Amino acid sequence: MKKIIISLSTIIMIVSGAYAQTEKADLVIINGKVLTIDKDNPSAEAIAIKGEKVIAVGKTSEISALIEKGSTKVIDAGGRMVLPGFNDAHVHFGPLDPDFIELRYTTDPSVIAQKVKAQVAKSRPGEIINGGHWEHEMFIDKKWPTKELIDSVSPNNPVILSRADGHSLLVNSYVLNASGITKNTPDPFGGVIQKDPVTGEPTGIIKENAEGMIKSGAVRPNRTAEEVRVRLWQGYLLALKEAREYGVTSIQVPGSADFNAYEKLQKEGELTIRIDIGEPLTGDLKKLNKYLELGKKYPGEGNWIRFGYLKAFIDGTIGSGTALMFQPFTDNPSTSGLAMMPYEVFEDMVLKADKLGLQIGTHAIGDKGNNWVLNAYETAQKVNGKRDSRHRIEHAQTLQASDIPRFASLGVIPSMQPTHCISDKKFCDKRIGTERAKGAYAWKSLADAGAILAFGTDYQVEPLNPMEGLYASVTRKDRLGEMGEGWHPEQKIKMEDAIEYYTLGSAYSQFMENRKGMIKPGFLADIVIVDKNLLTIPETEIMKTKVDYTIVGGKVVYSSSGK
Ligand SMILES: [Zn+2]
Numbered sequence: 273m274k275k276i277i278i279s280l281s282t283i284i285m286i287v288s289g290a291y292a293q294t295e296k297a298d299l300v301i302i303n304g305k306v307l308t309i310d311k312d313n314p315s316a317e318a319i320a321i322k323g324e325k326v327i328a329v330g331k332t333s334e335i336s337a338l339i340e341k342g343s344t345k346v347i348d349a350g351g352r353m354v355l356p357g358f359n360d361a362h363v364h365f366g367p368l369d370p371d372f373i374e375l376r377y378t379t380d381p382s383v384i385a386q387k388v389k390a391q392v393a394k395s396r397p398g399e400i401i402n403g404g405h406w407e408h409e410m411f412i413d414k415k416w417p418t419k420e421l422i423d424s425v426s427p428n429n430p431v432i433l434s435r436a437d438g439h440s441l442l443v444n445s446y447v448l449n450a451s452g453i454t455k456n457t458p459d460p461f462g463g464v465i466q467k468d469p470v471t472g473e474p475t476g477i478i479k480e481n482a483e484g485m486i487k488s489g490a491v492r493p494n495r496t497a498e499e500v501r502v503r504l505w506q507g508y509l510l511a512l513k514e515a516r517e518y519g520v521t522s523i524q525v526p527g528s529a530d531f532n533a534y535e536k537l538q539k540e541g542e543l544t545i546r547i548d549i550g551e552p553l554t555g556d557l558k559k560l561n562k563y564l565e566l567g568k569k570y571p572g573e574g575n576w577i578r579f580g581y582l583k584a585f586i587d588g589t590i591g592s593g594t595a596l597m598f599q600p601f602t603d604n605p606s607t608s609g610l611a612m613m614p615y616e617v618f619e620d621m622v623l624k625a626d627k628l629g630l631q632i633g634t635h636a637i638g639d640k641g642n643n644w645v646l647n648a649y650e651t652a653q654k655v656n657g658k659r660d661s662r663h664r665i666e667h668a669q670t671l672q673a674s675d676i677p678r679f680a681s682l683g684v685i686p687s688m689q690p691t692h693c694i695s696d697k698k699f700c701d702k703r704i705g706t707e708r709a710k711g712a713y714a715w716k717s718l719a720d721a722g723a724i725l726a727f728g729t730d731y732q733v734e735p736l737n738p739m740e741g742l743y744a745s746v747t748r749k750d751r752l753g754e755m756g757e758g759w760h761p762e763q764k765i766k767m768e769d770a771i772e773y774y775t776l777g778s779a780y781s782q783f784m785e786n787r788k789g790m791i792k793p794g795f796l797a798d799i800v801i802v803d804k805n806l807l808t809i810p811e812t813e814i815m816k817t818k819v820d821y822t823i824v825g826g827k828v829v830y831s832s833s834g835k
Pocket residue numbers: 362364526730
């Protein structure tokens with residue numbers, strides 16, 4: 273983390289000393305190994321909280337003086353590690369579907385057919401069967417699945433199964449027919465309808481913009497409006513529960529989400545996460561002005577539901593072979609990826625949104641895609657003047673060496689998801705070659721060049737569990753572990769830094785580093801206690817680390833013991 277402006281109130285607190293506090297605390301944590309992420313006071317034993325804020329950080333003996341018998345809640349951390357709550361800077365958070373077929377980590381494609389069959393048995397003919405998170409690179413044969421895998425078990429139901437990256441779908445013949453997609457259907461701009469090289473028939477794999485052509489032809493499930501409402505509400509509660517259990521206390525949702533739903537959750541006392549919700553980037557001034565209104569309704573000064581950044585897509589993914597590269601893919605020289613729009617269109621949108629003072633976050637995976645986005649952000653600074661815009665590149669996955677220092681010099685935030693590296697590395701060298709892979713998931717080079725990184729997961733592309741991201745950052749190894757130093761080990765970072773990017777870095781990316789992301793007097797009391805010391809355990813233990821307490825705004829919202 274680079275220099276952060278210290279506010280006057282912070283200076284006063286430093287001068288007066290953290291424990292000059294005499295006010296009694298509502299909640300204290302004692303006997304912890306507190307990693308504060310505060311450079312002025314990196315470690316401590318105990319924390320005092322009043323209301324939603326931290327009021328003192330220090331030794332157990334000092335903080336214990338702030339305990340009021342009978343009214344202060346005391347958590348004895350018993351030597352466990354205490355951290356700021358995790359802030360997922362890029363997460364597709366929303367209500368969970370209880371019937372979604374989870375295919376993550378599937379290695380045997382026949383399992384997909386079995387799971388679809390089981391869900392069809394529970395459904396009426398014509399009802400949609402949704403699932404996803406499969407990755408053909410994890411399959412034993414590493415081949416793209418085809419409609420034949422699922423056709424025989426789903427003759428009368430539409431089936432849509434998304435790849436883990438969401439940039440490709442596997443659909444069955446029912447869906448192809450309902451969508452009117454045949455061997456004669458041309459690819460749309462920025463999309464691919466995969467066809468069998470011999471027969472020319474669509475295989476059932478639909479990529480990128482072609483996903484917009486899909487019509488499931490599904491019949492509406494037989495549910496009353498009340499049942500639908502209850503299911504949706506339960507879906508939100510399920511998602512929030514998952515976040516609490518993983519120690520995720522803040523999330524930043526790209527694209528869009530339902531502001532009203534989160535307001536309702538907050539009113540009912542169910543909202544246990546701080547959430548920034550964005551909208552899609554556009555060049556339409558009417559829409560941009562609406563975004564400004566949304567920004568006033570959910571202002572940046574708020575701490576719970578806030579208007580976030582404007583999201584755009586410049587390209588696809590490496591996994592789907594649609595990332596925009598300067599040179600063709602190593603394993604498929606006929607393509608160098610797909611631009612989701614011409615550069616000029618993108619630049620025009622950036623200039624307009626930037627001029628209105630809005631923050632932009634653009635999905636960019638390929639080296640050329642990233643280069644385009646940096647160019648557009650640079651042009652915005654030239655045309656509109658330089659300001660503290662904190663535009664972001666979401667993923668920033670492959671970079672040409674000369675673009676790495678531009679993040680720091682332009683003040684662009686690489687918003688990265690470490691687990692993408694360990695999920696994609698198994699095909700990355702093959703797709704883009706070892707030389708280009710040197711600039712892939714290059715978080716160490718970016719940090720060394722002075723960029724401020726924000727970490728997240730891209731859930732539901734990847735699991736929400738921050739421990740997987742921490743593991744990926746420091747090992748660059750498979751989840752199951754592997755011998756050796758990891759994939760392009762020169763890009764590994766220290767655990768302290770990974771935690772910082774996941775807390776203070778993410779807070780910086782949303783202009784909240786003055787009140788979130790550190791355990792420090794005056795800061796929001798978003799805190800987790802974990803059951804292992806992440807700084808000292810062997811790497812094989814990192815993903816086994818569990819959250820014992822999650823505290824948001826001074827309230828214990830989860831404890832593993834239920835107390
Ligand atoms: Zn995403």
